[in-house]
Amino acid sequence: MMRIGHGFDVHKFGGQGPCILAGVAVPYEQGLLAHSDGDVVLHALSDALLGAIGAGDIGRHFPDTDAAYAGIDSRILLRDVFAKVRAAGYVLGNADVTVMAQAPRLAPFIDAMAANIAEDLQAHVSQVNVKATTTEKLGFVGRKEGMAAEAVVLLVKA
Ligand SMILES: Nc1ccn([C@@H]2O[C@H](COP(=O)(O)O)[C@@H](O)[C@H]2O)c(=O)n1
Protein backbone atom coordinates (compact mmCIF):
# COMPACT_ATOMS: atom_id res chain seq x y z
CA MET A 1 0.00 0.00 0.00
CA MET A 2 1.11 3.57 -0.66
CA ARG A 3 0.30 6.83 1.09
CA ILE A 4 0.59 10.36 -0.32
CA GLY A 5 1.07 13.55 1.71
CA HIS A 6 1.25 17.27 1.02
CA GLY A 7 2.75 20.10 3.09
CA PHE A 8 2.87 23.88 2.82
CA ASP A 9 4.62 26.47 4.98
CA VAL A 10 5.48 30.17 4.97
CA HIS A 11 7.99 32.19 7.00
CA LYS A 12 8.61 35.93 6.98
CA PHE A 13 12.02 37.50 6.41
CA GLY A 14 13.52 39.43 9.31
CA GLY A 15 16.58 39.87 11.48
CA GLN A 16 19.96 38.73 10.31
CA GLY A 17 20.74 36.08 7.68
CA PRO A 18 21.49 33.40 6.69
CA CYS A 19 18.28 31.57 5.78
CA ILE A 20 18.30 27.93 6.87
CA LEU A 21 16.74 25.83 4.10
CA ALA A 22 16.73 22.03 4.37
CA GLY A 23 19.55 22.44 6.86
CA VAL A 24 21.70 24.49 4.47
CA ALA A 25 22.77 27.99 5.55
CA VAL A 26 21.98 30.12 2.51
CA PRO A 27 23.62 33.57 2.75
CA TYR A 28 21.09 36.43 2.68
CA GLU A 29 20.72 39.86 4.24
CA GLN A 30 17.82 38.61 6.39
CA GLY A 31 16.88 35.34 8.04
CA LEU A 32 13.47 33.66 8.39
CA LEU A 33 11.48 34.55 11.52
CA ALA A 34 10.14 31.60 13.50
CA HIS A 35 10.09 29.88 16.88
CA SER A 36 12.53 27.29 15.46
CA ASP A 37 15.35 27.88 12.97
CA GLY A 38 12.65 28.89 10.44
CA ASP A 39 13.45 26.11 7.97
CA VAL A 40 10.39 26.56 5.79
CA VAL A 41 11.46 23.67 3.52
CA LEU A 42 11.70 21.10 6.29
CA HIS A 43 8.47 22.32 7.87
CA ALA A 44 6.58 21.75 4.61
CA LEU A 45 8.26 18.36 4.20
CA SER A 46 7.52 17.33 7.79
CA ASP A 47 3.87 18.28 7.29
CA ALA A 48 3.75 16.20 4.11
CA LEU A 49 5.14 13.15 5.95
CA LEU A 50 2.71 13.59 8.84
CA GLY A 51 -0.13 14.06 6.38
CA ALA A 52 0.77 10.85 4.60
CA ILE A 53 0.42 8.80 7.80
CA GLY A 54 -2.67 10.72 8.95
CA ALA A 55 -0.85 12.25 11.94
CA GLY A 56 -1.80 15.92 11.71
CA ASP A 57 0.94 18.54 11.42
CA ILE A 58 4.16 19.71 13.06
CA GLY A 59 2.39 22.40 15.06
CA ARG A 60 0.51 19.58 16.83
CA HIS A 61 3.63 17.53 17.55
CA PHE A 62 6.03 20.42 18.29
CA PRO A 63 3.97 23.40 19.56
CA ASP A 64 5.51 26.84 18.95
CA THR A 65 4.59 27.68 22.55
CA ASP A 66 7.02 25.03 23.87
CA ALA A 67 10.42 26.46 24.88
CA ALA A 68 11.98 23.08 24.04
CA TYR A 69 11.70 24.00 20.36
CA ALA A 70 13.04 27.56 20.58
CA GLY A 71 15.69 27.94 17.88
CA ILE A 72 15.71 24.20 17.23
CA ASP A 73 17.38 22.73 14.16
CA SER A 74 14.43 21.58 12.05
CA ARG A 75 16.41 18.51 10.93
CA ILE A 76 15.87 17.21 14.47
CA LEU A 77 12.12 17.67 14.00
CA LEU A 78 12.23 16.02 10.55
CA ARG A 79 14.07 12.97 11.92
CA ASP A 80 11.53 12.69 14.72
CA VAL A 81 8.71 12.86 12.17
CA PHE A 82 10.42 10.24 10.02
CA ALA A 83 10.67 7.93 13.06
CA LYS A 84 6.87 8.14 13.23
CA VAL A 85 6.69 7.24 9.53
CA ARG A 86 8.88 4.17 10.17
CA ALA A 87 6.81 3.23 13.22
CA ALA A 88 3.72 3.31 11.02
CA GLY A 89 5.45 0.80 8.72
CA TYR A 90 6.50 3.03 5.81
CA VAL A 91 9.65 4.16 4.02
CA LEU A 92 10.06 6.99 1.55
CA GLY A 93 9.10 6.35 -2.06
CA ASN A 94 9.99 9.85 -3.21
CA ALA A 95 9.67 13.47 -2.17
CA ASP A 96 9.27 16.56 -4.32
CA VAL A 97 9.73 20.03 -2.84
CA THR A 98 9.17 23.48 -4.34
CA VAL A 99 10.62 26.56 -2.65
CA MET A 100 9.04 29.90 -3.59
CA ALA A 101 11.56 32.71 -3.12
CA GLN A 102 12.16 35.89 -5.07
CA ALA A 103 15.51 36.03 -3.29
CA PRO A 104 18.05 34.72 -2.46
CA ARG A 105 19.05 32.70 -5.51
CA LEU A 106 18.86 29.05 -4.48
CA ALA A 107 20.27 27.16 -7.47
CA PRO A 108 23.78 26.81 -5.96
CA PHE A 109 22.33 25.23 -2.79
CA ILE A 110 19.72 22.85 -4.21
CA ASP A 111 21.93 19.74 -4.31
CA ALA A 112 23.07 20.19 -0.70
CA MET A 113 19.43 20.61 0.37
CA ALA A 114 18.41 17.38 -1.39
CA ALA A 115 21.38 15.53 0.15
CA ASN A 116 20.38 16.57 3.69
CA ILE A 117 16.79 15.50 3.11
CA ALA A 118 17.84 12.13 1.67
CA GLU A 119 20.10 11.52 4.68
CA ASP A 120 17.36 12.36 7.19
CA LEU A 121 14.78 10.24 5.38
CA GLN A 122 17.12 7.23 4.99
CA ALA A 123 16.76 7.46 1.23
CA HIS A 124 18.95 7.81 -1.85
CA VAL A 125 19.31 11.32 -3.24
CA SER A 126 17.57 10.14 -6.43
CA GLN A 127 14.37 9.83 -4.36
CA VAL A 128 14.44 13.53 -3.44
CA ASN A 129 13.81 16.47 -5.75
CA VAL A 130 14.14 20.09 -4.65
CA LYS A 131 13.34 22.99 -6.93
CA ALA A 132 12.97 26.74 -6.64
CA THR A 133 10.82 29.34 -8.31
CA THR A 134 10.38 33.06 -8.01
CA THR A 135 6.83 34.32 -8.22
CA GLU A 136 7.74 36.79 -10.96
CA LYS A 137 7.77 39.63 -8.37
CA LEU A 138 4.09 39.01 -7.54
CA GLY A 139 2.59 38.66 -4.07
CA PHE A 140 4.37 38.45 -0.70
CA VAL A 141 7.11 36.25 -2.11
CA GLY A 142 7.62 38.58 -5.04
CA ARG A 143 7.86 41.58 -2.69
CA LYS A 144 10.58 39.69 -0.76
CA GLU A 145 8.50 39.71 2.44
CA GLY A 146 9.05 36.02 3.01
CA MET A 147 9.40 32.57 1.56
CA ALA A 148 7.02 29.67 1.03
CA ALA A 149 7.57 25.97 0.43
CA GLU A 150 5.42 23.09 -0.71
CA ALA A 151 6.23 19.39 -0.45
CA VAL A 152 4.65 16.20 -1.74
CA VAL A 153 5.73 12.77 -0.52
CA LEU A 154 4.88 9.23 -1.49
CA LEU A 155 5.39 6.58 1.19
CA VAL A 156 5.57 2.86 0.50
CA LYS A 157 5.16 -0.10 2.89
CA ALA A 158 8.51 -1.14 4.36
N1 LIG B 1 15.06 31.84 -5.41
C1 LIG B 1 15.23 31.22 -6.59
C2 LIG B 1 14.21 31.15 -7.53
C3 LIG B 1 14.44 30.51 -8.72
N2 LIG B 1 15.65 29.97 -8.97
C4 LIG B 1 15.90 29.29 -10.26
O1 LIG B 1 15.73 30.21 -11.34
C5 LIG B 1 15.10 29.57 -12.44
C6 LIG B 1 13.90 30.39 -12.92
O2 LIG B 1 12.91 30.47 -11.94
P1 LIG B 1 11.38 30.93 -12.23
O3 LIG B 1 11.07 31.97 -11.24
O4 LIG B 1 11.34 31.44 -13.63
O5 LIG B 1 10.53 29.73 -12.03
C7 LIG B 1 14.73 28.16 -12.02
O6 LIG B 1 15.58 27.23 -12.60
C8 LIG B 1 14.92 28.17 -10.52
O7 LIG B 1 15.43 26.96 -10.06
C9 LIG B 1 16.64 30.07 -8.06
O8 LIG B 1 17.79 29.60 -8.26
N3 LIG B 1 16.42 30.69 -6.88
Ligand SMILES: C[C@@]1(CO)OP(=O)(O)OP(=O)(O)OC[C@H]1O
Ligand atom coordinates in the same frame (compact mmCIF):
# COMPACT_ATOMS: atom_id res chain seq x y z
C1 LIG C 1 8.27 24.36 14.00
C2 LIG C 1 7.46 25.04 15.05
C3 LIG C 1 7.98 24.61 16.42
O1 LIG C 1 9.18 25.24 16.71
O2 LIG C 1 7.47 26.45 15.05
P1 LIG C 1 7.92 27.53 13.93
O3 LIG C 1 9.40 27.46 13.84
O4 LIG C 1 7.37 28.87 14.27
O5 LIG C 1 7.36 27.02 12.54
P2 LIG C 1 5.90 26.75 11.96
O6 LIG C 1 6.05 26.48 10.51
O7 LIG C 1 4.98 27.83 12.34
O8 LIG C 1 5.47 25.33 12.58
C4 LIG C 1 5.31 24.61 13.61
C5 LIG C 1 5.94 24.84 14.92
O9 LIG C 1 5.27 24.36 15.94
